[in-house]
Amino acid sequence: IVLTEDASLPKAVRTTTGDKNIKLGEGDVKGARVKICGRIHRLRQQKQATFITLIDGYGHLQCVLTGDLTKTYDALTFAQGTSIALFGEMRKLPDGATAPDGRELQVDYYKVIGSAPSGDDAITNKVSSEKNMWDAQMLDNRHLVLRGDNASSVMKVRSAVEWAFAKAYKDLKFTKVSPPALVQTQVEGGSTLFELPYYDEKAYLTQSSQLYLETAIQSLGNVYCIEKSFRAEKSLTRRHLAEYAHVEAELDFIEFDDLLDHIELMIGTVIETILADPEIAGYIKELNPDFKAPAHPFKRMRYSDAIDWLNAQDPPILNEEGNPHVFGDDIAEAAERRMTDIINLPILLTHFPTAIKAFYMKRDPNDPRVTESVDVLMPGVGEIVGGSMRMEGYEELMAAYEREGIPPKEYYWYTDQRKYGTSPHGGYGLGLERFLAWVCNQHSVRTCCLYPRFMGRCKP
Ligand code: 4AD
The missing domain is CATH 3.30.930.10 (Bira Bifunctional Protein; Domain 2)
Structure with a gap:
């Protein structure tokens, strides 16, 4: 599957995860369409959707990918650390859901900028929150x-x-x-x-x-x-x-x-x-x-x-x-x-x-x-x-x-x-x-x- 950006959508405004003034969509009301560059911090892949917590140095943002977006080669090889440009609509979280700042990005298009390895070389294998910082491996991987x-x-x-x-x-x-x-x-x-x-x-x-x-x-x-x-x-x-x-x-x-x-x-x-x-x-x-x-x-x-x-x-x-x-x-x-x-x-x-x-x-x-x-x-x-x-x-x-x-x-x-x-x-x-x-x-x-x-x- 090759993704293309839907030209009929409003032009995405470049912003960061720290921007709290983005208009949120709710119900039929459309939120702002934005472009945010960052790295995959946490990844949860489910049948219907892929959830990414994105970091860019300014905050955390929950991003949701659905449909074909989850089926590309890139999406199947997402790993912690992958750098990516995400495009989509910022929406208020549905009642009962929790995510940073009560919002999520409903992604409609993305570009992987720099992939990161999974498996033995994955970041999660090199550093671990279980280990304390006196551990030589943690210090080598500061x-x-x-x-x-x-x-x-x-x-x-x-x-x-x-x-x-x-x-x-x-x-x-x-x-x-x-x-x-x-x-x-x-x-x-x-x-x-x-x-x-x-x-x-x-x-x-x-x-x-x-x-x-x-x-x-x-x-x-x-x-x-x-x-x-x-x-x-x-x-x-x-x-x-x-x-x-x-x-x-x-x-x-x-x-x-x-x-x-x-x-x-x-x-x-x-x-x-x-x-x-x-x-x-x-x-x-x-x-x-x-x-x-x-x-x-x-x-x-x-x-x-x-x-x-x-x-x-x-x-x-x-x-x-x-x-x-x-x-x-x-x-x-x-x-x-x-x-x-x-x-x-x-x-x-x-x-x-x-x-x-x-x-x-x-x-x-x-x-x-x-x-x-x-x-x-x-x-x-x-x-x-x-x-x-x-x-x-x-x-x-x-x-x-x-x-x-x-x-x-x-x-x-x-x-x-x-x-x-x-x-x-x-x-x-x-x-x-x-x-x-x-x-x-x-x-x-x-x-x-x-x-x-x-x-x-x-x-x-
Ligand atoms: O008490 P110290 O040695 O005082 C001075 O160097 C004075 N000449 C400073 C001055 O009056 N302008 O060091 C001051 C502070 C200590 O209280 C400590 O907080 C820190 O510097 N310090 C160290 N911090 C980390 N690692 C070390 N090896 C430190 N040695 C001192």
Whole structure:
């Protein structure tokens, strides 16, 4: 059977599955005749009719083929993934039937654009919703996994979150800058640096754009960037990536409390923005039905109180050596997560000891054992933000380099900020994938990336 388009029908208007304004036919009333290009997502072949769920990146559409349309060679070899142009009338669903947006396309003509295999090579055989994403086959086939509803919904939310950050910063009059990825300085310790040859020199992939942001506030005012950061993490945890999207901002002429207020405001504003978009709110509802915007103000807790809290649990939550926590311990991922899950509220954890924090952090003037630093902890994920006030004084910074074994020569451009009109300033970095893991209820940050990078995985 060879199909031809019926020339007596109205000319089809090209549209997408996301267009909710198409006139629907009902009873004798004709709906609009449209042309929609997409791919077969689900296929149900019955005696009288073939039902296709079409995806095109904008939604799902139920399409019905009947009569000769179901009998062509193409129709008999339809498979998940087949790309196709469908022509037909959009109609309201009959009572009792359900399909996305309460409508279906009654197809009168189609053209297969790119066929997809069935059998061993079928998409359904390569990736399966039964398998979890740690499975090597699922990771190797990430390009096909991305066609699934879960993966694509997370990517839609990701896009909306990035845009919401950009909008919130713009509304606050922050300037966006784009610091380099190839650098010759470290920010967050030498152990997670990716080193690479750079002509005749050595360079690193940046761990954070912070130091560069600190050099931009003098002329641009408050600044932000959304760039990739790189960490050669040698552990395979569910919240560590080798390459991640880092939302970073730096604020000039502020005090520590201003920084905390700003971070809380940003998280609240971004959540509000994405939930106000019905399409995005829909994805979040599917992925994380119980998600609610967090209540303000967030709980604020000092590091030393967290140590007491961990020890006051029955039984106490122990440190990595299996002992009760003492002041100076790094609160490890497991303990931090348990605390956050038990408290079950966003927490701004502040005033970490100097010894366990980065060289650039400003000390608390009231207690020099600790820094003006903050981590934001979210139930289900743990830390999603790290930030601090920065050292202002030249001498103090030189001493910090010394303490950390950092060669001041490479950091002259960073040091110069203290020499030419220093100021009280601070900022933070938010891991976009961790934020998404929280909003989308993902077990791991890996499913929050288009193509995750972590130890042992650099493809596809
Ligand atoms: O706490 P971190 O290391 O802080 C900084 O890099 C600061 N220089 C940022 C700044 O002040 N501008 O990292 C900040 C956030 C973490 O809270 C976490 O959300 C994320 O970056 N992050 C990672 N996300 C995924 N994989 C990793 N390996 C990450 N390391 C940090």
